[in-house]
Amino acid sequence: MQLNKNRYSLGGVDLLETAQKFGTPLYIYDAETIKRQYDKLIVAFPEVKLKLKYACKALNNINIIKYLKSLGSGLDTVSIEEVEIGLKAGYEPSDILYTPNCVAFSEIKKAVEYGVTINIDNMSILEQFGHEYGNTVPCCIRLNPHIMAGGNSHISVGHIDSKFGISIYQVPLIKRIVNNHKIKVTGLHMHTGSDILDADVFLRGADLLFEAAQNFTDLEYMDFGSGFKVSYKEGDITTDINKIGKKITANFKKLTKHYGRELELWFEPGKFLVSESGVLLVQANVVKQTLSTVFVGVNSGQNHLLRPKMYDAYHNIINISNTKGSKRIYSVVGYICETDTLGYDRKLNEVKEGDILAILNAGAYGFTMSSNYNSRTRPAEVMIINGEAKLIRERETLEDQLKHQIDIGL
Numbered sequence: 001m002q003l004n005k006n007r008y009s010l011g012g013v014d015l016l017e018t019a020q021k022f023g024t025p026l027y028i029y030d031a032e033t034i035k036r037q038y039d040k041l042i043v044a045f046p047e048v049k050l051k052l053k054y055a056c057k058a059l060n061n062i063n064i065i066k067y068l069k070s071l072g073s074g075l076d077t078v079s080i081e082e083v084e085i086g087l088k089a090g091y092e093p094s095d096i097l098y099t100p101n102c103v104a105f106s107e108i109k110k111a112v113e114y115g116v117t118i119n120i121d122n123m124s125i126l127e128q129f130g131h132e133y134g135n136t137v138p139c140c141i142r143l144n145p146h147i148m149a150g151g152n153s154h155i156s157v158g159h160i161d162s163k164f165g166i167s168i169y170q171v172p173l174i175k176r177i178v179n180n181h182k183i184k185v186t187g188l189h190m191h192t193g194s195d196i197l198d199a200d201v202f203l204r205g206a207d208l209l210f211e212a213a214q215n216f217t218d219l220e221y222m223d224f225g226s227g228f229k230v231s232y233k234e235g236d237i238t239t240d241i242n243k244i245g246k247k248i249t250a251n252f253k254k255l256t257k258h259y260g261r262e263l264e265l266w267f268e269p270g271k272f273l274v275s276e277s278g279v280l281l282v283q284a285n286v287v288k289q290t291l292s293t294v295f296v297g298v299n300s301g302q303n304h305l306l307r308p309k310m311y312d313a314y315h316n317i318i319n320i321s322n323t324k325g326s327k328r329i330y331s332v333v334g335y336i337c338e339t340d341t342l343g344y345d346r347k348l349n350e351v352k353e354g355d356i357l358a359i360l361n362a363g364a365y366g367f368t369m370s371s372n373y374n375s376r377t378r379p380a381e382v383m384i385i386n387g388e389a390k391l392i393r394e395r396e397t398l399e400d401q402l403k404h405q406i407d408i409g410l
């Protein structure tokens with residue numbers, strides 16, 4: 001977001017005007033920011049065959065998914081529905097990785113029919129896969145390196161109690177199943193969680209995967225998942241992409257030499273690509289002074305942006321209607337009948353009822369985690385591309401919510 005002559009803009013588009021034009025609450029995504037983030041990753045791994053698979057659960061509007069395709073990205077999907085959206089968006093099946101967890105084998109079979117790459121996350125599915133397909137369908141195996149990473153226990157998925165992946169200590173058993181059924185394992189995968197602070201933790205996981213690679217002879221790629229952290233507030237540590245890039249590249253080259261074949265290096269970033277591109281514009285409905293606090297109640301809440309409530313996530317908030325007023329302390333809260341604080345004790349330029357507030361870094365896990373709680377409708381979505389704000393999702397209506405309910409005539 002740029003501030004120029006007291007007006008905030010994003011991708012060259014004035015934000016207050018956009019709020020007026022499309023109404024609030026409104027999600028806005030800037031294509032240029034997505035490209036900038038995409039390029040950062042590409043530049044950090046110059047000497048390896050790098051492939052990025054956008055993890056579309058972060059933000060699944062088909063226009064965003066198509067835009068990432070236009071940048072050269074593949075797609076990481078976690079449900080058969082995401083696979084189908086990816087195919088609709090025009091991805092080649094070979095560019096889609098399907099990384100489900102605890103799904104029925106019937107869903108895996110469907111994904112095989114679509115021709116996408118299957119990432120297997122448990123022994124039971126591996127056995128069924130081997131029994132069904134033998135060596136006719138290659139697959140990837142999701143290993144769990146048991147590394148405690150991730151900013152919050154809810155988003156750590158690689159630790160010892162995690163439900164994700166097959167334990168790296170079970171490689172001997174994997175090998176036995178693979179050899180028995182002659183399964184063609186073309187990739188190894190790990191994903192240890194979101195918001196990884198320490199690049200070294202990430203690298204330790206990578207080294208374990210390198211070690212495991214020696215047990216498989218058909219490998220074509222290694223997938224190191226994601227977890228790249230972005231900055232939500234000033235002073236936040238972000239994942240040092242260049243440090244990870246240098247170290248992983250060096251180790252990866254050693255590995256491929258040892259392995260005797262050049263492998264592709266894959267990542268599946270979600271948040272890193274789209275978080276900073278997004279803002280959620282909301283309107284201040286009421287300014288409410290209590291004995292201890294001044295609340296700003298806005299026309300949104302946990303139903304549109306769940307991260308503060310679910311992960312204690314911090315999202316910067318700016319009053320874009322008043323860029324010069326004196327700063328006061330507010331708690332910004334939603335209109336849901338829950339304590340849905342969006343920002344606690346925030347210094348904002350004085351807020352008047354009717355002002356538009358921008359909640360930053362709302363591109364990832366914003367809209368995709370939204371709900372109809374309290375029978376509220378979901379916001380519209382706008383994409384800024386080539387200096388133009390384009391509506392990419394209509395605002396939901398009450399009819400949309402009632403559409404699937406059946407009145408049994410009571």
Ligand SMILES: *Cc1c(COP(=O)(O)O)cnc(C)c1O
Nearest residue numbers: 055191194226227268269270271
């Ligand atoms: C969610 C997820 C990602 C993306 O994680 P981010 O923290 O958003 O980058 C990547 N891979 C898998 C398997 C995931 O489940």
